[in-house]
Amino acid sequence: MMRPLARPPWEPWFEGADAGLVAQSAFGRFCAACERHLNEGVEAWDARTGRRAAARATASGWDDLLPLCVNCLAASEAAAGADLGDDAGLRPDRAAPFADAAAPPFTYVSVPVAVRGADEAGDASAPATVERVLVRGHTPAAVAMIGRFALNTPHHVVTSDGGDALLLPAGTPLRLLDAYDPRLERRTEAWVDAEIAADALAAAPPGGRGAALRSLGWGMRFTGFWSVWAQVLWDRLQDDEVLARVRDHPAYLGTRAA
Ligand SMILES: [Zn+2]
Incomplete structure (x- = not known):
């Protein structure tokens, strides 16, 4: 979405x-x-x-x-x-409109991503794997948009075995990529924050639900990634009141509800 x-x-x-x-x-x-x-x-x-x-x-x-x-x-x-x-x-x-998103053109997935770099001699460094949240497109237009904005960073590739990898230029550690292009790292942080918020809401007693919703609102305000919050919270809770909080969040001006 x-x-x-x-x-x-x-x-x-x-x-x-x-x-x-x-x-x-x-x-x-x-x-x-x-x-x-x-x-x-x-x-x-x-x-x-x-x-x-x-x-x-x-x-x-x-x-x-x-x-x-x-x-x-x-x-x-x-x-x-x-x-x-x-x-x-x-x-x-x-x-x-959001209400029509029964078959969303975009979904987010938290997956292992291989990090492949090259050392100064051009040899591949030892592979490492990080967990990152990637966006997948399910229509030609969505795939085109992901490509146009390099939403998974310009370094993301799909490997021959269908896995996800980040191919880093020689001498470029992942933390340098994250400093230059923090979209993947911050999207992943938003996903983790949304999962924590979903856990807190699921476990909240009736008297604690307001505080959990308030905390969720602060998280959304300062991390961004509205769609990640919407997807995680809906998948986990399927709670119309929570979804309305996401849809109507006051910091997200101009969200089209219907
Ligand atoms: Zn952007």
Whole structure:
């Protein structure tokens, strides 16, 4: 699944304002593609060109303005020369409403990922495995979107035996990749936080449920990854009240509910 966005009408104060700020004011401080929290800054993206938007918002550009993180912007700009077609990637501001997501185009999986690097002589280093949460696409458009934004990082590959691996350039430890492109690591952290929240809710006595829901809300606010929270909590609890908390979270501005 992905967070479906409802674009609000253009407002006069948007004209000439910082485009990243305008995008945040409409959709919250989260990347529209990978959904991470944008605590390191917001990039304004033009969905029509696939490139960075003009620094100042304009009415003519409003229908294509979305907030992205620096890594999703870099991936999109690298892919923008490719012939992606008009509908090759899903746009979250045109995605189906959340209620229609019976067969979501995206799902998240926590899987072992082989880390393969090369030492300075070019020899493969000893393999290591880390647990990471990857996004899988189930429609051609979803697969295209994962590719366009490199949502599993540009280093992710599927190996000949169908496994997942991160192929790191020579001399690049995984922690350097995580520092440069923290999307996988932070998505995995959000997954773990969502599982802990689900456990707390499942175990909460009636009098403790409010506190568990409040804690869940704080976790969502500061980690991002709305869809990861939605998937984990729904799969674990199938609780409409919890799902409504996720759907209506006040930090996630512009979530389209129906
Ligand atoms: Zn992103």
